[in-house]
Amino acid sequence: MRFAGELVPATLIRRYKRFLADVELTDGTIITAHVANPGAMTGLQTEGARVWLSKSPSLTRKLPYSWELVEVDFGRAQELVGVNTMHPNPIVAEALAAGVIPELAGYATIRREVKYGRIINGKGSRVDFLLEDPAKPLCYVEVKNVHLMRRPGVAEFPDSVTARGAKHLDELAEMVATGARAVMLFVIQIGSASSFALARDIDPAYGRAFDRARAAGVEALAWTCKLTEQDIVLGQPVPIEP
Incomplete structure (x- = not known):
């Protein structure tokens, strides 16, 4: 981007x-x-x-x-x-179009901001990306921006309480129950990150929602970014700490 x-x-x-x-x-x-x-x-x-x-x-x-x-x-x-939380989605859009993320490559179509999940008080959620292919299950991809680092090399999410983020995890788990794939993709806008961890002390409820989602079959990926004063592009995957 x-x-x-x-x-x-x-x-x-x-x-x-x-x-x-x-x-x-x-x-x-x-x-x-x-x-x-x-x-x-x-x-x-x-x-x-x-x-x-x-x-x-x-x-x-x-x-x-x-x-x-x-x-x-x-x-x-x-x-x-x-620091701009609006950038991860266009960064991921470019990466998906180029087939940069192996786990998310090979789909025929990529749609953005597709309605899904439960309707609460007349409002529903929109998944960041819906990947579709006649030969594969639907793949729902939710993107989260990461810019917290309290230990050298370890990126963390979230940096504040996010009830909305926990809701998204539960909705992704519901998509898995229908037979679809669901992926939580953490985009780390820090090039030096060598691993990713949940900031469970900041938002214990999000940590519990993440554990529920993983147990239900939701996949999780974490990627760094390469940043310059001209552009930001997806960098490389990093392991997710337990």
């Missing part, structure tokens, strides 16, 4: 109200940027951190700048980390 234009470097002043960040551009101008990330962003919002912003071409957008990357040292070396 290539960024639409050249990213703008800046220095982080503060992140607040979850979706806002004040930053200082290289010419000293202070602006407010949009933060497409509802999570805690633990370790990624240190004052003075070097960040990179994209700028929307829209003349009517209230906040033209969006925070995309931050430079962080998780204990090994400075590296770029992606």
Whole structure:
């Protein structure tokens, strides 16, 4: 996934109200940027951190700048980390189209945002990807963004309580019960990650839902990303710790 234009470097002043960040551009101008990330962003919002912003071409957008990357040292070396939670889906879409993920290759069609699961209060869920092929069971793929690292090399999810995430796991298990495949794909926007683990201390309920889903036959995959100031692409698979 290539960024639409050249990213703008800046220095982080503060992140607040979850979706806002004040930053200082290289010419000293202070602006407010949009933060497409509802999570805690633990370790990624240190004052003075070097960040990179994209700028929307829209003349009517209230906040033209969006925070995309931050430079962080998780204990090994400075590296770029992606903070925009909207990016994993297009990253995965490119990877699926190119057949990069062996476990998800070979399907005839790939559809996005397909309704599935239970209807609650008139609302249902949408699976991120539905893979279809006449010779195979349907394959439901849910994508989660990962950017938490509290131990060098170990990426974790979630970084805050996510009741919605637990609901998705239960719905994937229900799809397996119908005879379909279901896959939870964790996309780690940290290139240095060498393994993945659940942050069970942050959200015990999500951990229990993950265990239920795995016992029901839901598959789990974790992949790192390669990040530059020009693009983000899927990197390599990493093992999932028990």
